[in-house]
Amino acid sequence: MLNRLQQLPLLGNPNLWVAGNLLILLYGVLLKGWNLQPLVFIFWVEVILNVASALIRVVFAFNKQPFLATLPSKIGMLLFGGVMGIAFIMLTVTFSFGVFEGGFKSDGFEQIPWQVRLLALNYVLALLLQYFLNGRYLEANPADELMGTFMYLLILLALLMVLTQFLIPKVAVAGSSIALLTGLTVVLVKFMVDRMRLSLQQKTQLLPG
Numbered sequence: 001m002l003n004r005l006q007q008l009p010l011l012g013n014p015n016l017w018v019a020g021n022l023l024i025l026l027y028g029v030l031l032k033g034w035n036l037q038p039l040v041f042i043f044w045v046e047v048i049l050n051v052a053s054a055l056i057r058v059v060f061a062f063n064k065q066p067f068l069a070t071l072p073s074k075i076g077m078l079l080f081g082g083v084m085g086i087a088f089i090m091l092t093v094t095f096s097f098g099v100f101e102g103g104f105k106s107d108g109f110e111q112i113p114w115q116v117r118l119l120a121l122n123y124v125l126a127l128l129l130q131y132f133l134n135g136r137y138l139e140a141n142p143a144d145e146l147m148g149t150f151m152y153l154l155i156l157l158a159l160l161m162v163l164t165q166f167l168i169p170k171v172a173v174a175g176s177s178i179a180l181l182t183g184l185t186v187v188l189v190k191f192m193v194d195r196m197r198l199s200l201q202q203k204t205q206l207l208p209g
Contacts, residue, residue, distance in 0.1 A: 020122035025187040051085035054149035061140035
């Protein structure tokens with residue numbers, strides 16, 4: 001059944017992961033009235049999901065070799081990836097925690113548990129459809145899987161630093177329309193980074209467009 005799902009044109013398209021992330025965030029901003037706090041919280045969740053997904057891909061990356069042949073190097077990469085992943089999570093929280101300094105605003109957080117579940121489901125489906133069921137894990141290089149994820153997270157973290165230093169102070173004193181525009185800008189920038197990541201994967205791994 002899973003193989004049949006992977007063969008469907010829509011579900012087999014890696015752009016579905018990008019579109020899923022975009023729709024989840026747009027739903028929150030446009031329909032639920034999210035301010036920056038829920039968006040930042042979702043960023044934290046995405047960093048955790050990215051690290052977890054990368055470590056899973058490292059474990060099952062065969063690199064055209066038997067599983068046991070690459071196991072010793074994978075153990076080292078898992079240790080390195082775990083330490084780096086924790087560091088990225090801590091840095092993400094540290095650089096973006098300023099959005100909560102003015103007090104916790106509960107508006108928009110009522111639906112956060114569902115948004116997090118949908119986001120996690122999107123990552124699980126991407127892992128199944130674009131890594132395991134299409135056979136990419138058989139040729140995947142563990143180091144490439146790990147470093148590609150950390151490069152992606154580094155770009156997101158850099159954008160988050162800009163958000164913390166420039167946008168948050170302005171939005172704190174701005175009206176709701178400016179806050180909405182800022183939220184949409186953050187979502188669209190995140191979408192562009194996701195799309196850039198996917199484009200690089202398509203060029204290097206010949207994924208379907």
